[in-house]
Amino acid sequence: MAKTKIIGETKDAGFQFGLRKTFNIPYEEVWDFMFSANGLKLWLGLLANELAEKEYYKTKEGTEGEIRLIKEHSHIRLTWKKKGWDNVSQLQVRIISNNGKTVISFHHDHLLDGDQRSEMDVHWNRVMEKISKELENKS
Structure with a gap:
């Protein structure tokens, strides 16, 4: 009998969650905001150090990791x-630039289980709400 697939479960990357939102704001403006101190604070947290490729980071909130890749004006x-x-x-x-509009995309994988996926669903939706409010205030 085939195993029932759980929402967000991948074949080899644990669980994943993705969220996208399109903004009617120029691409460069969105990129600059997302990587400004204020933008980073919203989606990553208050950083104890600068973001640099192949370097570790830690936020004041306790999130930590390594920056694997920063492709300027594309993705991190x-x-x-x-x-x-x-x-x-x-x-x-x-x-992502899209016909004069800009898409912000979060893709989170290698999550432990469905509970962690649900936790990130709530987290990234809250983050996107905060980003939306900030970007709407700027335009």
């Missing part, structure tokens, strides 16, 4: 370990 890929978690997950944040 990093490991992500929330304070209190035993496992390390992976996060990719993309800023």
Whole structure:
């Protein structure tokens, strides 16, 4: 009998969660905001150090990991370990230009289980709400 697939379960990357939202704001403006001190604080946390590729980071809230890749004006890929978690997950944040509009995409995988996926569903939706409010205030 075939195993019932659980929402968000992948074949080889644990559980995943993804969220995208399109903004009617120029691409460069969204990128600059997301990587400003204020933008980073919203989606990553208050950083104790600068973000640099192949370097470790830690936020004041206790999230930590390694920056795997920063592709300017495209995306960032990093490991992500929330304070209190035993496992390390992976996060990719993309800023995508789309016909004069801009898409912000969060893709979080290597989550431990469905509960952790649900926790990240709530987390990233709250983050996107905060980002939306900030971007709407800027435009």
